Amino acid sequence: MDDIYKRAERVLIWLGDADEFTKDAISAVKAISAIPPNRYGEVREVDWFTQNRVFERFGVGQHPRWQHYLGLVLLQDRPWFKRVWIIQEVVLGRYVVVLCGDHVFPWEWLERTLGFLTAT
Numbered sequence: 001m002d003d004i005y006k007r008a009e010r011v012l013i014w015l016g017d018a019d020e021f022t023k024d025a026i027s028a029v030k031a032i033s034a035i036p037p038n039r040y041g042e043v044r045e046v047d048w049f050t051q052n053r054v055f056e057r058f059g060v061g062q063h064p065r066w067q068h069y070l071g072l073v074l075l076q077d078r079p080w081f082k083r084v085w086i087i088q089e090v091v092l093g094r095y096v097v098v099l100c101g102d103h104v105f106p107w108e109w110l111e112r113t114l115g116f117l118t119a120t
Contacts, residue, residue, distance in 0.1 A: 011093030013086075015078050018101025024071030026103050028064040032116050033109040035060060040119040072113070075100070 035058045047054040055063035064072075080086060090096050096107035 028068035
């Protein structure tokens with residue numbers, strides 16, 4: 001399988017059909033992934049209480065609200081994330097695209113979002 005992923009022009013990750021939380025999840029992913037990784041260290045613990053200011057400071061216009069984070073949690077709870085072989089899909093693929101219903105976004109958005117949440 002690794003040869004297939006290495007040679008593929010594009011790897012498509014199908015997370016399933018969209019639900020009532022998908023739009024909120026993707027809004028969170030889009031906003032959080034816009035934060036430059038080299039600025040993650042600027043986030044302080046107190047910033048979690050005034051997130052709108054943090055996102056403004058990073059130049060991200062629309063900051064996620066609680067329902068966006070809920071959508072993100074539910075997106076990550078989909079069966080695809082519980083499979084072992086997903087690692088080779090995202091690591092070996094040159095251009096990885098995530099599909100959820102009719103929503104499409106680059107894997108990099110999700111990778112940066114999870115990186116930000118982990119780092120902060």
